[in-house]
Amino acid sequence: MAENRASVYAEGVPCWVDAQLPDLAAGRRFYGELFGWTFDEVTPASESTVWGCKDGSPVAGLTYKADGRMPTVWTLYFATPDAQRLCGRIIAVGGQVVTPPEPVGDLGTAALAADPDGAxxxxxxxRRHRGFGRRHETGTFVWAELYTRDTEAANAFYGGLFHDALFGPDAEPDFGRAPVSDVFPAEMPPHFLVHFRVADCAAALGAVQRLGGRVQAPVFEASYGRVAVVTDNQGASFALLER
Structure with missing residues (x-):
């Protein structure tokens, strides 16, 4: 397993992404060819989770989805020094805890939550896994956009939870907020869209289609770069970002 040399991320900074997939082998082939990832087993005996790596550093997780009722999605994780305490703060300001904090071996503690709009x-x-070993580089996480029905409410919710990460003097935000209707049909549920950096958006779109994925939104100009929204060959949505 590659050693993660990333520093500890401050609370509220996007620190990891993973995809829940029904076919892990197919996911390895798709993302390995699209982004040039190699893969490490999270533990020597594990067949349910692998880390996608760039130059030996972990950049994303692929996890086997055993329950077909669960969505096939990419999930964005925010760093926190105390997941239990942060869950309490989330509930206090109108969010909800979907999955309470649970240890993931000796890697750390994970939880799932939802904002008041349902994202x-x-x-x-x-603990041992500190998050992204590389980010903001070609083939790695670079941005996340929250598509929501109420951007002002989203700004208040996340700004209250993660004020320093978003607005502090050393803030380098890795996620933005936009109305769902900017890119998706109005009936699309609020959600985070994970963006991976590419050198050439048009070329990457061609690779996605060749590998069995599909285009949800062709290339468009956003305030943070040229973006295209796609799904992989199992239906998990993500975005390509050229900067």
Missing amino acids: VFGLWQT
Whole structure:
């Protein structure tokens, strides 16, 4: 397993992403060819979770989805030093806890929560796994956009939870907020859309289609770069971002 040399991320900073997939082998082939990832087993005996790596550093997780009723999705995780305490704060300001904090071996503690509009996100309290070993590079996480029905309410919710990460003097926000209707049909539920950086958005779109994925939204200009929204060959949505 590659050693993660990333520093500990401050609370509220996006620190990890993973995809829940019904066919892990197919996911490895798709993302390995699209982004050039190699893969490490999380534990030597594990067949349910692998880490996608760039140059030996972990950049994303792929997890086997055993329950077909669960969605096939990419999930964004925010760093926290205390997942239990943060869950209490989330409930206090109108959010909800979907999955309470649970240890993930000796890697850390994970939880799932939802904001008042229903967008689901993860929390990660580090132990051995500190999160992204690389980010903002080609083939790695670079941005997440929250598509929501009420951007002002979203700003208040996340700004209250993660004020320093979003608005503090050293803030380098890795996620933004936009109305669902900017890109998706109005009936689309609020959600976080994970973005991976690519050198050429048009070329990456061609690769997605060749590998069995599909295009949800062709290339468009956003305030943070050129974006296209796609799904992989199992239906998990994500975005390609050219900067």
